[in-house]
Amino acid sequence: MSQADVKYxxxxxxRAKLTxxxxxxxxxxKRRLETLDENADHxxxxxxxxxxxxxxxxxxxxxxxxxxxxxVQVLRDHFVDRLGKSAGLRQHAIAVxxxxxxxxxxxxxxxxxxEYKQKHAVVLVHGFxxxxxxxxxxxxxxxxxxxxxxxxxxxxxxxxxTSPSPxxxxxxxxxxxxxxxxxxxxVGRCTVVGFSYGGLVAFEMAAAFPVLVRAVVVSGAVVSYxxxxxxxxxxxxxxASITDLMLxxxxxxxxxxxxxxxxxxxxxxxxxxxxxxKVMFSNRNERGEMLEDMIVKDNAALPAPVFQQNILLLWAExxxxxxxxxxxxxxxxxxxxxTLRSIRxxxxxxxxxxxxxxxRSLKKFLDQVDALPSSN
Numbered sequence: 001m002s003q004a005d006v007k008y009x010x011x012x013x014x015r016a017k018l019t020x021x022x023x024x025x026x027x028x029x030k031r032r033l034e035t036l037d038e039n040a041d042h043x044x045x046x047x048x049x050x051x052x053x054x055x056x057x058x059x060x061x062x063x064x065x066x067x068x069x070x071x072v073q074v075l076r077d078h079f080v081d082r083l084g085k086s087a088g089l090r091q092h093a094i095a096v097x098x099x100x101x102x103x104x105x106x107x108x109x110x111x112x113x114x115e116y117k118q119k120h121a122v123v124l125v126h127g128f129x130x131x132x133x134x135x136x137x138x139x140x141x142x143x144x145x146x147x148x149x150x151x152x153x154x155x156x157x158x159x160x161x162t163s164p165s166p167x168x169x170x171x172x173x174x175x176x177x178x179x180x181x182x183x184x185x186x187v188g189r190c191t192v193v194g195f196s197y198g199g200l201v202a203f204e205m206a207a208a209f210p211v212l213v214r215a216v217v218v219s220g221a222v223v224s225y226x227x228x229x230x231x232x233x234x235x236x237x238x239x240a241s242i243t244d245l246m247l248x249x250x251x252x253x254x255x256x257x258x259x260x261x262x263x264x265x266x267x268x269x270x271x272x273x274x275x276x277x278k279v280m281f282s283n284r285n286e287r288g289e290m291l292e293d294m295i296v297k298d299n300a301a302l303p304a305p306v307f308q309q310n311i312l313l314l315w316a317e318x319x320x321x322x323x324x325x326x327x328x329x330x331x332x333x334x335x336x337x338x339t340l341r342s343i344r345x346x347x348x349x350x351x352x353x354x355x356x357x358x359x360r361s362l363k364k365f366l367d368q369v370d371a372l373p374s375s376n
Contacts, residue, residue: 072275085142089171096179103180106152121149127196131159137229138355157283168289174204215369217312220322243288263347264316304333310337312365316350
C-alpha cells in the first residue's frame, strides 16, 4: 500500500469514528434534544435524527460536531480526569479563608501504608495556560506509582478555584495553597513543584512557609519577574503587553502562545485552537490583573532570598520564554543547595513534550530528598 493510500485510509477511519461518536451522542441524548429550539438548522438535523435513529452523513456529522463537541472540554473532562483517577486521586474543594476563597485540589485517596513505605507529599503547581490536572496529567501517575502523596491545586481563577478577594499577588496564591494543605492534613514537609507562573508561587511558598516546604522544583520560572525580563519577552514575541501574549483574544494569538511553547512546533488545526480559547481563557479580567501584579519594577526587586530548601531547576534547553542562560544565572544566585538539570529538545512545556525525561529527573531528585534527615 502506498503512502497516499495509507493517508486516505487514516482520514476515512477518522471520519468514521466521528460519525459513530455523533450518532452515539444523539442516541444517548434523545430526551434532551426533544426540548431543542428547532429554528436552527443544525438542531433540526439532530432533533429529527434522534427521533428517527437515522445515521448521519459526513456533512451532518461535521455540523453536529460543531454544535455539540468542544474537543478540549472533552479532553479535560474525560481523558485528563481519568489520568487523575488512575493515579488514585480525587477532587476536593476547600474553603481556605473567611472571604469565601475556595481552592480545588486533586488529592490522594486515603490509604494506610506501612511507615517504612511512606514518602513525603509532592505539590504540583501549574502555570498560566492551563489548570492543575491539564498541566500535570503526565506526572501524577508516575509520582503516585513511586509512592508519593500527590496534591494538585488549581490556582485561584483557574479550574475549580474561586475567590471574591481583589488580591492578585503571587503571595496570595501561596497562602491559599498552604492553607488548603493544612486543612488536608499535610503537616509534614512537602516538595513543591512549580511550572512557569507556578514556579513563582513555589518560590514564594518556600520563602514564606519554610516549615512546610522541604524542597522546591522549578521549571521555566524565576524568583522575581522583573520589568526588564518582561520587556525582553515582549520583544522576543513581538507583542505589546504580557496580557496580549498570555491571554490572547485571537486564534492567531492562541497559536503563537502554544506553538512557541514547544521545541517541535505541533500541528494545531483552527478548530482545536478555537476550542482551547473557549475553555482555557476564562476569568480574563482577574488573570490579566494577576499578570500585571507579578511584574516587579527593577529598582524594587530584592536579591534572591537565601532558601533553606534544596532546589532543583529542571529547565528546557529550548525554552523561548525563559532561556537556559536565565536558569544558569538563577542557579548561581541561589547558591550551593541548588541543582540545574536541562532537558534536551524541549521547549517551555517540557513536562508535556518530554514527560518521560522530565519524570525521571523529578523522581531522582524526590528520592534524594526523601532520603534526607527530616530536619533538612
